Each structure stands twice: as structure tokens, then as C-alpha cells.
Amino acid sequence: MSSETKQILTTDGIPLEVSLKKAEKKNKIKAFLLVAPLLLFLVITYIFPIGDMFMRSVDDRMVTNMLPKTFKAMEKWENLDELPPEEVYQGFYEDYKLLAENQQHGKLGQRLNKEKNGFNTITKKLFRQIKRKKIDESASLKEQINKLHKRWRDVEYWQAIKRTAPPYTASKYLKGMDMYFAADGSIAQVDEDRRIHRILWLRTLEIAFFVTLFCFFMGYPIAHLLATLPMKYSNLLMICVLLPFWTSLLVRTASWMILLQQQGIVNDFFVMIGLVADDNRPEMMYNKVGTYVAMTQILLPFMVLPLYSVMKTISPSLMRAGKSLGGTPFVAFWKVYFPLTIPGIGAGCLLVFILAIGYYITPALVGGASGTLISNQIAFHMKTTLDWSFASAMGLMLLTGVLVIYWIYNKLVGVDNIKLG
Amino acid sequence: MSKNPEFVKFDKVDKSYDGKVLVVKDLQLDIAEGEFITMLGPSGSGKTTCLMMLAGFETPTHGEILLDGNIISNIPPHKRGIGMVFQNYALFPHMTVYENLAFPLRVRKVEKDEIDKKVDKALSMVSLSGFETRMPAQLSGGQQQRVAVARALVFDPAVVLMDEPLGALDKNLRESMQYEIKHIHESIGVTVVYVTHDQSEALTMSNRIAVFNDGKVQQLSNPAELYEKPVNSFVAEFIGENNTFNGEVMDIDKNKCKVKLANSEILANPISVKSKGEKTTVSLRPERALINPTEKMDNMFTGKIEEVIYHGDHTRVRLNLLGSSEFILKVPNSTSNLELKVTQDINIGWNSIDARALDPK
Numbered sequence: 001m002s003s004e005t006k007q008i009l010t011t012d013g014i015p016l017e018v019s020l021k022k023a024e025k026k027n028k029i030k031a032f033l034l035v036a037p038l039l040l041f042l043v044i045t046y047i048f049p050i051g052d053m054f055m056r057s058v059d060d061r062m063v064t065n066m067l068p069k070t071f072k073a074m075e076k077w078e079n080l081d082e083l084p085p086e087e088v089y090q091g092f093y094e095d096y097k098l099l100a101e102n103q104q105h106g107k108l109g110q111r112l113n114k115e116k117n118g119f120n121t122i123t124k125k126l127f128r129q130i131k132r133k134k135i136d137e138s139a140s141l142k143e144q145i146n147k148l149h150k151r152w153r154d155v156e157y158w159q160a161i162k163r164t165a166p167p168y169t170a171s172k173y174l175k176g177m178d179m180y181f182a183a184d185g186s187i188a189q190v191d192e193d194r195r196i197h198r199i200l201w202l203r204t205l206e207i208a209f210f211v212t213l214f215c216f217f218m219g220y221p222i223a224h225l226l227a228t229l230p231m232k233y234s235n236l237l238m239i240c241v242l243l244p245f246w247t248s249l250l251v252r253t254a255s256w257m258i259l260l261q262q263q264g265i266v267n268d269f270f271v272m273i274g275l276v277a278d279d280n281r282p283e284m285m286y287n288k289v290g291t292y293v294a295m296t297q298i299l300l301p302f303m304v305l306p307l308y309s310v311m312k313t314i315s316p317s318l319m320r321a322g323k324s325l326g327g328t329p330f331v332a333f334w335k336v337y338f339p340l341t342i343p344g345i346g347a348g349c350l351l352v353f354i355l356a357i358g359y360y361i362t363p364a365l366v367g368g369a370s371g372t373l374i375s376n377q378i379a380f381h382m383k384t385t386l387d388w389s390f391a392s393a394m395g396l397m398l399l400t401g402v403l404v405i406y407w408i409y410n411k412l413v414g415v416d417n418i419k420l421g
Numbered sequence: 422m423s424k425n426p427e428f429v430k431f432d433k434v435d436k437s438y439d440g441k442v443l444v445v446k447d448l449q450l451d452i453a454e455g456e457f458i459t460m461l462g463p464s465g466s467g468k469t470t471c472l473m474m475l476a477g478f479e480t481p482t483h484g485e486i487l488l489d490g491n492i493i494s495n496i497p498p499h500k501r502g503i504g505m506v507f508q509n510y511a512l513f514p515h516m517t518v519y520e521n522l523a524f525p526l527r528v529r530k531v532e533k534d535e536i537d538k539k540v541d542k543a544l545s546m547v548s549l550s551g552f553e554t555r556m557p558a559q560l561s562g563g564q565q566q567r568v569a570v571a572r573a574l575v576f577d578p579a580v581v582l583m584d585e586p587l588g589a590l591d592k593n594l595r596e597s598m599q600y601e602i603k604h605i606h607e608s609i610g611v612t613v614v615y616v617t618h619d620q621s622e623a624l625t626m627s628n629r630i631a632v633f634n635d636g637k638v639q640q641l642s643n644p645a646e647l648y649e650k651p652v653n654s655f656v657a658e659f660i661g662e663n664n665t666f667n668g669e670v671m672d673i674d675k676n677k678c679k680v681k682l683a684n685s686e687i688l689a690n691p692i693s694v695k696s697k698g699e700k701t702t703v704s705l706r707p708e709r710a711l712i713n714p715t716e717k718m719d720n721m722f723t724g725k726i727e728e729v730i731y732h733g734d735h736t737r738v739r740l741n742l743l744g745s746s747e748f749i750l751k752v753p754n755s756t757s758n759l760e761l762k763v764t765q766d767i768n769i770g771w772n773s774i775d776a777r778a779l780d781p782k
Contacts, residue, residue, distance in 0.1 A: 315509060315511060317507045317508070317509060317511040320478055320507070320511070321505065321513070322513075322524070323477075323478075323497075323498040323499045324477075324498050324503060324504070325499075325524055325525035325528070325573075326500075326502070326528045326576065327525075329497075329499070331528055335513075335524070336513055339515045340514065
């Protein structure tokens with residue numbers, strides 16, 4: 001055991017560890033240089049945008065920067081149930097005047113109006129007074145501003161201004177869950193008839209779950225067939241499975257539209273064989289059905305491929321062994337074959353579920369009103385309302401959700417048991 | 422208890438996979454109860470197909486297989502009660518050793534205590550007691566092999582099939598496993614059908630060996646007879662080493678025949694030749710030809726040493742003899758070592774009874 005305590009030296013007298021490090025240093029540098037381009041690419045295209053998204057989603061510095069003196073003065077505002085002291089009015093007046101000179105006052109009005117309805121009117125009123133130079137800067141500004149409108153005398157409006165003081169806010173995240181900061185700073189729910197996001201989150205989870213389930217039930221037999229058929233047939237089948245990969249996603253979705261619409265091929269066929277009446281063709285598109293059908297087809301290869309790669313490694317003699325030892329074909333399958341495919345099932349389900357949860361183009365085209373997902377809502381805010389910070393917040397919530405699912409999955413199955421190929 | 426000499430019976434079994442080529446042709450084979458029978462043959466000779474038909478994973482194209490008098494062609498594998506050891510062991514990688522062994526008992530609804538007892542017994546039989554909680558991946562090749570054997574025996578099957586079970590082991594381990602399997606067979610008296618392409622394995626372990634070639638059993642006999650008295654040139658060639666001479670029968674009587682080679686004549690034991698003028702291949706085991714024989718032998722020739730190869734326990738000498746430069750001699754490594762040098766001429770002799778005139782190659 002002396003070798004453990006005594007330092008081992010090379011023939012030149014250099015400690016072995018040092019010598020080893022030296023010898024491996026070159027290789028390590030080489031290895032790092034090889035992955036460096038990818039690392040850089042990942043940082044630029046992945047880490048950096050996510051960081052930027054996060055900043056956007058919590059960024060609320062606009063008002064903070066617009067009203068520096070106000071917020072400075074508000075630090076001395078102690079009794080929040082009463083109107084703020086004169087210094088606050090003074091600060092606010094000075095800030096607002098500066099904004100008015102720079103034509104920035106409109107933005108402030110809009111932003112404050114989001115915080116509390118009615119701000120737009122009273123800030124405009126203040127603006128007009130400043131423009132006409134009707135405010136006497138030597139007299140009490142508190143009295144003059146309070147006189148302009150009764151809302152200025154309402155403490156809630158001043159509280160609203162104070163709420164916008166922190167440069168960062170979680171309000172976008174709350175909005176994503178149909179909640180908001182109430183006037184007193186507590187978290188409140190929006191009215192029941194306006195809770196659209198929660199429905200979308202639940203629907204996204206539901207559709208992703210069922211698409212994963214359908215993919216599993218359809219993909220498992222296909223993968224099994226692929227793994228057990230002789231080479232010449234399995235190659236052909238593999239091409240059939242991969243064919244969707246070679247076709248544009250948009251084309252595939254469009255072809256589902258042709259198939260599923262009310263005057264489409266599937267409905268025509270149902271009418272032809274007398275399954276449904278011609279004047280009673282079922283809606284198979286612009287609802288959940290369309291989303292399910294198209295997404296299952298599109299995501300199927302992501303289930304089949306990991307399953308196939310796992311099944312390929314399972315020796316057929318295991319099933320034979322199971323049978324020769326007295327297990328019925330079902331027992332041999334259930335006790336021997338199925339447990340061995342769990343790594344593939346795990347990988348396939350995780351892959352399909354995560355892809356499905358963020359799917360965008362297919363639900364947008366065939367989903368209609370009842371088949372759209374949270375990603376469509378994110379796109380809506382990106383393109384239409386231009387509320388990028390809200391879109392970023394929802395994007396991050398989606399990402400967090402995926403990470404949570406991954407974590408749960410890791411707890412249940414273990415990531416070491418995943419085999420992606 | 423009288424042993425049934427036809428415990429397993431292949432009755433005129435044909436097998437074809439594609440409807441064009443027969444991989445097993447008109448197989449007629451009886452296996453006695455408690456026997457250790459080996460199917461030996463080169464790859465593609467149909468031996469594994471026979472085993473698979475017996476196990477129930479392949480169905481005979483024609484003919485019947487009987488187990489203890491009952492036709493089993495229509496019984497699915499899991500109802501045949503035949504244990505099987507696979508080439509790559511086929512241990513269930515997600516189960517412990519205990520669970521692997523308990524599997525055949527659990528599907529038979531054996532009670533827990535009984536399972537424990539039987540698993541214990543089977544593991545001690547292969548000297549692996551205490552390995553119950555290991556996973557197969559944590560075992561060495563030889564240990565996996567033993568677990569596979571124990572699993573095939575744990576439910577007391579009437580017949581155990583072994584499909585080249587030692588193929589993946591290294592030489593030393595293979596030899597010790599051969600003895601171990603042989604001893605297990607002797608101690609429990611189960612019928613074993615063993616498939617291998619390794620002739621020494623077959624010779625070591627079996628009661629009887631069926632040599633397969635081209636879908637047919639070429640010879641079915643005990644190891645000694647198979648080696649000493651091959652009935653045709655394929656068996657002679659396949660089992661052990663062999664010196665051959667191709668020629669034509671010149672003269673024949675009851676137990677001797679004269680065979681004309683390219684430029685000489687030898688005396689041989691007529692096995693499959695019947696009349697003059699027939700083509701024949703004469704087969705002679707290397708150890709049956711002696712250098713400078715002291716006693717009188719009816720074949721005496723002089724050959725030139727071409728190569729001497731030292732093998733430790735014996736020396737192999739390649740000679741140019743009777744126009745063939747592939748004649749091999751085995752000289753045992755004894756104290757009275759001969760001086761063997763390349764290009765030296767030496768006298769070789771053998772008895773005609775050891776030179777078997779078989780069918781022409």
C-alpha cells in the first residue's frame with residue numbers, strides 16, 4: 001500500500017501525475033478546439049437568445065428610467081394609505097415635464113394605463129396644463145396637480161405608479177397563467193371568462209399527451225416489424241417510415257388539409273361506403289381531430305426510430321428462451337421483450353412529447369380555434385400584438401415545463417435508461 | 422426403470438425454408454432416454470435446424486417428431502417442456518440470476534418456497550450458490566453459461582437442447598465446461614441433445630454423435646467408433662486428422678484391397694468399395710503410421726521430410742510420400758527422440774487394416 005501514499009516518479013524524477021497531465025494537455029487542447037465551433041454556435045444561437053428572452057420577459061425598466069426623481073422621492077413616502085408628500089409631486093412634475101419636452105409622455109401614459117385604467121386621461125390633462133404653462137412651479141405642486149382631476153387625489157393611482165418602480169417584474173409570467181398583481185400587490189386571478197391561457201396550457205398538455213400515446217401505440221408494432229423483418233423488407237419499410245422526413249412539413253400538413261376537409265378525400269370515402277350521410281359530413285379539420293391526426297403522423301418517426309434502435313439490439317433468442325422455458329408468447333413478450341424496450345419507449349415518448357408540446361405550424365394550419373396550442377399564442381404575441389416580453393415569458397414557461405417533465409422523467413425512469421439511437 | 426430407446430424420434434423429417442432446397446433430408450434419428458447425443462457438422466449442415474424443429478421454433482416440412490411416443494409437431498414451444506441453452510446464453514439481461522432461474526417456475530405457477538428450493542439446488546449444481554442477486558452483465562462468460570445451463574434444467578425438463586453453448590468461451594474454460602456439463606448430465610440423467618461444430622467437444626462429451634452434412638446424418642455412432650471407423654470420406658475428413666490417397670481399386674478380397682495410386686500401389690481395408698476398377702479415397706490416421714517400424718507391416722514406404730513442426734507434446738512431420746507432399750505424421754514427444762531433419766529420408770509403415778478405402782472424394 002506504499003504506492004498509494006508515496007508519490008510515484010517517472011524515470012526522469014518528475015512526479016507521474018505532472019508528467020501525465022503534460023502528456024494529455026495537448027490532446028485536451030486539440031479536443032477542445034474540435035468542439036469549440038459547436039460550442040460557440042450553441043452559445044450564440046441558444047444560450048444567448050434564452051438569456052435575452054429572459055431579460056425581455058422580466059424587463060420593466062421603462063417607467064423606472066422615465067420617472068427617476070419620482071421614485072427617489074417616493075422612498076420617503078411612508079404611509080401608503082395617504083397621498084404622497086409634496087416631494088413626490090415635485091419629482092413627478094419634473095420627470096413628466098422632461099418627458100413632455102422629449103415627446104415621451106405618451107408612452108408613459110400608455111404604460112401606466114396598463115397598470116391602472118384611467119391614467120391616460122389624467123396624464124394627458126397634466127400634459128396640456130404643462131404645455132400651456134398653467135402650472136406655477138413656485139407654488140405647491142401637490143395642490144395644483146390634485147386639482148386637475150379627482151383621480152390625482154385618489155391614492156390608488158399613486159400606488160400604481162409606485163408599483164412600476166422596480167426595474168424587473170414577474171407580471172408577464174402571472175399573465176401567462178391568467179393572474180395579475182392586484183392593487184395591493186397581492187396576486188389575483190383574472191375573471192373566469194377571460195382565462196384563455198390556462199385553457200391553452202391544459203390543451204397543449206392534453207394534445208401532447210395523446211399524440212404521444214397514439215404515436216406509441218402505432219409506432220411500437222412498426223418498430224418491432226422493422227427490427228425483426230429480413231433486411232430487404234425492413235429497408236423498404238424503413239423508407240416508408242422515413243419518407244415523411246423527406247417531405248416538407250408544410251406540404252405534409254397541406255396534404256392533410258386536402259384529406260380531412262369536409263369535401264376531402266376521407267369524407268368522400270366515408271360517404272361512398274355509406275358510413276356517413278352526404279349532408280352530414282363530420283368536421284375533421286379546424287378542430288382537435290385534425291391536430292391529433294396530422295401531428296401523430298408527423299411525429300411518428302420520432303417514436304419509431306428510438307424504438308427501432310433499441311429493438312434491433314434485443315436478440316431474438318431471448319423471446320425464444322422465454323417460450324422454451326414455458327412462457328406463453330404473451331408472457332414471453334410482456335416479461336422479457338417489453339421490459340427491454342423501455343429505454344426506447346422512454347426516449348421515443350420524451351422526444352414526441354417535447355416536440356408536440358412546442359408544435360406550431362401544424363396546429364396553426366389544421367387546428368382551427370379548438371386545436372391551437374400555446375405556441376400559436378406565443379406566435380400571436382410575437383407577430384400581432386408585438387408584446388415580445390409576454391411572448392418571451394410564455395416561451396420560457398414552456399421551456400421550464402419541458403425541463404420539469406424531463407426532471408420527472410429522470411426521477412421515474414432514469415435518463416441513463418434513454419437510448420436515442 | 423427401463424429406458425425408452427426411442428424417447429425422441431425424428432421420423433422421415435424433411436425441412437425446407439424456401440421450397441427449393443432441402444436443409445434436412447429424410448432424417449431418421451432415435452434418441453434414447455438419458456442419452457447425451459451430439460449433432461456435429463459444419464455450418465449449414467442442418468444440425469441447428471433439427472434442434473429448432475425439436476424445440477418447436479421451426480416446423481418440419483414433412484415427417485413427424487415424436488417425444489416419448491407423442492407427436493409434437495403441432496405443440497407450441499412453450500408447451501413442449503424442453504429446456505434449451507442458447508448459443509449466446511439468452512439470459513434475460515433485466516433480471517437477476519435468481520429471477521432468470523425462477524422464470525420457468527413462475528410461469529408454471531410453482532409456489533414460492535418450492536421455487537426457492539429448486540433455484541438453490543440448480544445453482545449449487547453449477548457451483549454458483551450466492552450469485553442470486555447478480556445481474557447477468559455482472560457475470561463472466563463462463564458464469565453466464567452456467568446460469569443458462571441451470572435455467573434450462575431448473576424445471577426438470579425431460580430433454581435439454583444445447584445449441585453450441587460453449588462457442589463464445591475461451592479454450593481452457595470451454596474444456597472445463599465440457600466436463601462440467603458432462604458430469605451434470607451423468608448425475609441427473611436428463612436426455613441431452615447437443616449441437617456443435619467442434620469435433621473434440623463432441624468426442625469428449627457424447628454417448629453418441631450424429632455427423633451431419635448436407636442435410637443428412639452421415640454416421641451415427643459412439644465417439645470411438647466414429648474416430649476409428651469412419652464410414653465415408655466426409656466423416657473421416659471431418660473427425661480428426663487424416664492422410665488421404667486417391668486411387669483406383671486393382672484387386673479386392675474380403676478384408677484387403679490393392680489400390681493403385683498415380684505411381685505406386687498400397688494395400689487398404691475395403692470399407693465402401695465393392696469391386697475392381699472403383700475409384701476410392703484411402704484414409705489413414707497420422708498416428709497409425711510409424712517411423713522405422715520394428716514389426717512387420719504390410720505397407721512400407723520411404724518418404725522425404727519436408728517440414729518439421731514442434732507442438733510441445735508431439736512433433737508434426739510433413740512428408741513427401743507416394744507423390745503427395747501433404748502426408749502428416751505425428752511423432753510423440755518421448756525421451757527416445759528421433760533425429761528429424763528436413764530433406765532427410767525416413768521409412769514409414771502402416772497396417773492395411775488402418776488404411777480405410779472409402780468412397781472417392
